[in-house]
Amino acid sequence: MRASSPALICTLVVVLARGGVGGARGEAEISRKTYDPCCHYPCQNRGVCVRFGPDRYECDCTRTGYYGENCTIPEFWSWVRQQLKPSPDVVHYILTHFKWLWDIVNQTFLRDVFMRLVFTVRSNLIPSPPTYNSKYGYLSWESYYNTTYYTRILPPVPEDCPTPMGVKGKATLPDPELLVEKFFLRKKFRPDPQGSNLMFAFFAQHFTHQFFKTHNRKGLEFTKALGHGVDAGHIYGDNLVRQLNLRLHKDGKLKYQMIDGEMYPPTVMQAPVEMSYPKHVPAEQRLAIGQEVFGLLPGLSMYATLWLREHNRICDILKAEHPTWDDEQLFQTARLIIIGETIQIVIEEYVQHLSGYLLKLKFDPSLLFSSQFQYGNRISVEFTQLYHWHPLMPDSFHIDGSDVPYSHFLFNTSILTHYGVEKLVESFSKQPAGQVCGGHNIHHVVANVAVGTIKESRYLRMQPFNEYRKRFNLKPYTSFAEFTDDKVMAQELEELYGDIDALEFYPAMLLEKARPNAIFGQSMVEIGSPFSLKGLLGNPICSPEYWKPSTFGGQTGFDIVRSATLEKLVCLNTKWCPYVAFHVLYNISTLLLKTSKVEA
Ligand code: HEM
Numbered sequence: 085m086r087a088s089s090p091a092l093i094c095t096l097v098v099v100l101a102r103g104g105v106g107g108a109r110g111e112a113e114i115s116r117k118t119y120d121p122c123c124h125y126p127c128q129n130r131g132v133c134v135r136f137g138p139d140r141y142e143c144d145c146t147r148t149g150y151y152g153e154n155c156t157i158p159e160f161w162s163w164v165r166q167q168l169k170p171s172p173d174v175v176h177y178i179l180t181h182f183k184w185l186w187d188i189v190n191q192t193f194l195r196d197v198f199m200r201l202v203f204t205v206r207s208n209l210i211p212s213p214p215t216y217n218s219k220y221g222y223l224s225w226e227s228y229y230n231t232t233y234y235t236r237i238l239p240p241v242p243e244d245c246p247t248p249m250g251v252k253g254k255a256t257l258p259d260p261e262l263l264v265e266k267f268f269l270r271k272k273f274r275p276d277p278q279g280s281n282l283m284f285a286f287f288a289q290h291f292t293h294q295f296f297k298t299h300n301r302k303g304l305e306f307t308k309a310l311g312h313g314v315d316a317g318h319i320y321g322d323n324l325v326r327q328l329n330l331r332l333h334k335d336g337k338l339k340y341q342m343i344d345g346e347m348y349p350p351t352v353m354q355a356p357v358e359m360s361y362p363k364h365v366p367a368e369q370r371l372a373i374g375q376e377v378f379g380l381l382p383g384l385s386m387y388a389t390l391w392l393r394e395h396n397r398i399c400d401i402l403k404a405e406h407p408t409w410d411d412e413q414l415f416q417t418a419r420l421i422i423i424g425e426t427i428q429i430v431i432e433e434y435v436q437h438l439s440g441y442l443l444k445l446k447f448d449p450s451l452l453f454s455s456q457f458q459y460g461n462r463i464s465v466e467f468t469q470l471y472h473w474h475p476l477m478p479d480s481f482h483i484d485g486s487d488v489p490y491s492h493f494l495f496n497t498s499i500l501t502h503y504g505v506e507k508l509v510e511s512f513s514k515q516p517a518g519q520v521c522g523g524h525n526i527h528h529v530v531a532n533v534a535v536g537t538i539k540e541s542r543y544l545r546m547q548p549f550n551e552y553r554k555r556f557n558l559k560p561y562t563s564f565a566e567f568t569d570d571k572v573m574a575q576e577l578e579e580l581y582g583d584i585d586a587l588e589f590y591p592a593m594l595l596e597k598a599r600p601n602a603i604f605g606q607s608m609v610e611i612g613s614p615f616s617l618k619g620l621l622g623n624p625i626c627s628p629e630y631w632k633p634s635t636f637g638g639q640t641g642f643d644i645v646r647s648a649t650l651e652k653l654v655c656l657n658t659k660w661c662p663y664v665a666f667h668v669l670y671n672i673s674t675l676l677l678k679t680s681k682v683e684a
């Protein structure tokens with residue numbers, strides 16, 4: 085019964101979409117009615133489409149480097165650049181091969197040259213100040229000023245288009261449940277070939293949920309995280325009242341509780357803040373954390389515990405050097421140090437791991453002081469959508485010799501204190517996470533989140549995947565067969581969407597074929613990295629006025645920021661130092677196997 089129903093739905097969808105009478109009537113209606121000509125997305129190369137009269141449009145090509153009706157004709161230097169620019173896949177190949185070359189680069193001034201290039205080339209793809217939001221598909225003061233909206237890179241699909249995706253594709257989009265069941269659901273766990281582990285997966289979730297906080301009750305176009313970036317709101321709360329409730333108001337510290345001689349977040353009885361737990365969890369078991377949903381997973385409360393300990397440790401160090409400072413100054417300075425440490429770890433370890441680059445990445449804001457770079461950041465709906473990396477999650481959790489199923493893991497507040505931080509870090513560091521792209525790798529426990537994400541993207545009227553490919557200097561795919569190597573998937577997607585130019589953003593980001601031996605496909609890297617790097621380097625602490633020792637309480641604090649590592653975050657805050665990394669421990673023979681595969 086279960087197996088036959090999706091097939092049945094599929095057939096129905098196909099029949100309806102292709103359907104004789106219904107289809108013909110739909111077409112007739114379209115040709116009679118005038119619609120917004122911007123539904124064609126006529127303006128290329130970042131030109132702006134403006135509607136005039138009922139059925140005319142103009143492309144504004146100003147400063148695109150192109151001209152003509154649709155901004156398609158390159159000016160001389162744009163043409164030269166077009167001819168010389170290597171494709172993203174070539175650049176990626178070079179960055180992940182030729183170890184001898186990078187061993188030289190890493191040790192010379194060339195490292196800075198390449199690093200500056202990485203930062204500027206990526207960040208230049210993100211408009212700053214931000215542009216549109218889900219209500220305003222044109223520039224407006226409201227959209228600039230009202231930061232309760234997520235911004236967006238491409239405006240929404242106009243309201244009165246012939247099809248949901250513009251002019252391409254079918255009159256109705258495929259059923260989200262069907263898409264998830266057919267293409268997202270895991271058959272057999274597929275580990276990430278780059279060796280990402282659960283320590284990485286929970287870091288990703290913990291780190292990003294300081295700036296991805298969709299305000300579900302208000303509307304999916306709104307966010308509760310008004311810092312729009314790395315503000316450590318997941319540690320300190322997203323508003324002042326919450327922060328004050330979480331603070332000890334002594335020596336700059338956060339409130340805590342001691343269990344078996346170890347520091348943990350306080351309960352909500354000690355720090356009265358709202359936390360999302362199922363009703364049956366009593367107040368004395370609810371941990372009070374900056375981010376209200378972090379009771380969901382022991383991996384998240386483990387990171388919350390580590391950062392809490394780190395914050396209080398920093399406060400001790402600051403207080404020793406500045407005995408005259410009051411609680412407020414100690415707290416505020418410790419927060420800036422925590423933000424700096426976070427960015428340092430994210431760039432030099434997290435992004436380093438994800439990228440697979442042999443160029444040794446460097447977090448050095450001064451690299452950008454001589455180039456034009458705008459400090460500031462706004463989180464976009466596109467970034468939120470593409471970061472739904474639920475395929476990372478395993479089938480169950482291997483902790484200290486036990487196999488813990490989801491039913492015992494989710495919202496189980498005793499796992500953290502029962503095992504302690506050390507054993508959790510070690511277990512999570514040794515367990516592989518799933519490969520994100522390529523499809524068929526989402527555990528059924530989180531399948532509904534993927535369904536919700538697809539529905540959200542439709543509510544937000546996100547433009548087709550291929551429009552985003554073009555916006556980020558990638559060639560639009562010309563067929564489903566080019567998009568995925570999975571022949572069955574290509575054919576089924578084609579039947580469901582009708583046209584590659586109608587394929588939706590989020591399904592495409594996750595289903596795209598992964599690069600060889602990689603966690604992601606091309607689009608996830610080329611579209612995701614610009615948002616990521618802009619968010620990290622656009623932080624105020626990276627600006628020339630902030631990036632100096634005094635901001636962090638002196639040289640000691642500045643050095644803590646610049647030398648932060650994941651291992652120190654763990655081992656300076658635990659009794660013993662477990663295996664800690666963003667990748668699983670692979671032995672020499674598997675490493676050799678991996679390299680020989682890559683070379684081949
Ligand atoms: C077992 C683990 C996980 C569970 C149970 C889970 C569950 C959820 C749920 C229920 C939502 C909200 C969906 C909605 O409101 O429509 C969500 C959102 C999200 N999840 Fe997960 N998730 C898990 C792991 C992860 C991981 C490892 C990542 C990696 C980055 C991640 C990234 C996200 C993102 C970016 C959002 C959107 C947040 C927002 O818009 O506010 N999740 N997840």
Ligand SMILES: *[C@@H]1O[C@H](CO)[C@@H](O)[C@H](O)[C@H]1NC(C)=O
Nearest residue numbers: 124125126127152153154156
């Ligand atoms: C510009 O785009 C429109 C709509 O896609 C198309 O009909 C028109 O032919 C294009 N004009 C030029 C000069 O290519």
Ligand SMILES: *[C@@H]1O[C@H](CO)[C@@H](O)[C@H](O)[C@H]1NC(C)=O
Nearest residue numbers: 219226229230231232233306
């Ligand atoms: C932002 O816009 C929303 C929707 O119009 C409105 O409810 C909210 O009050 C605005 N916020 C600010 C700060 O203006």
Ligand SMILES: *[C@@H]1O[C@H](CO)[C@@H](O)[C@H](O)[C@H]1NC(C)=O
Nearest residue numbers: 186187190441442443444445
């Ligand atoms: C250069 O950096 C990469 C990435 O961190 C690393 O794999 C490689 O061994 C480094 N080489 C040297 C000589 O540091």
Ligand SMILES: *[C@@H]1O[C@H](CO)[C@@H](O)[C@H](O)[C@H]1NC(C)=O
Nearest residue numbers: 491492493496497498499502
């Ligand atoms: C929570 O985890 C502990 C320790 O692994 C386990 O003994 C307990 O049964 C779990 N509780 C629930 C409700 O699953």
Ligand SMILES: *[C@@H]1O[C@H](CO)[C@@H](O)[C@H](O)[C@H]1NC(C)=O
Nearest residue numbers: 669670671672673674675677
């Ligand atoms: C190393 O890895 C290979 C392949 O995964 C495995 O067969 C072998 O047993 C491992 N050796 C050790 C010493 O762990």
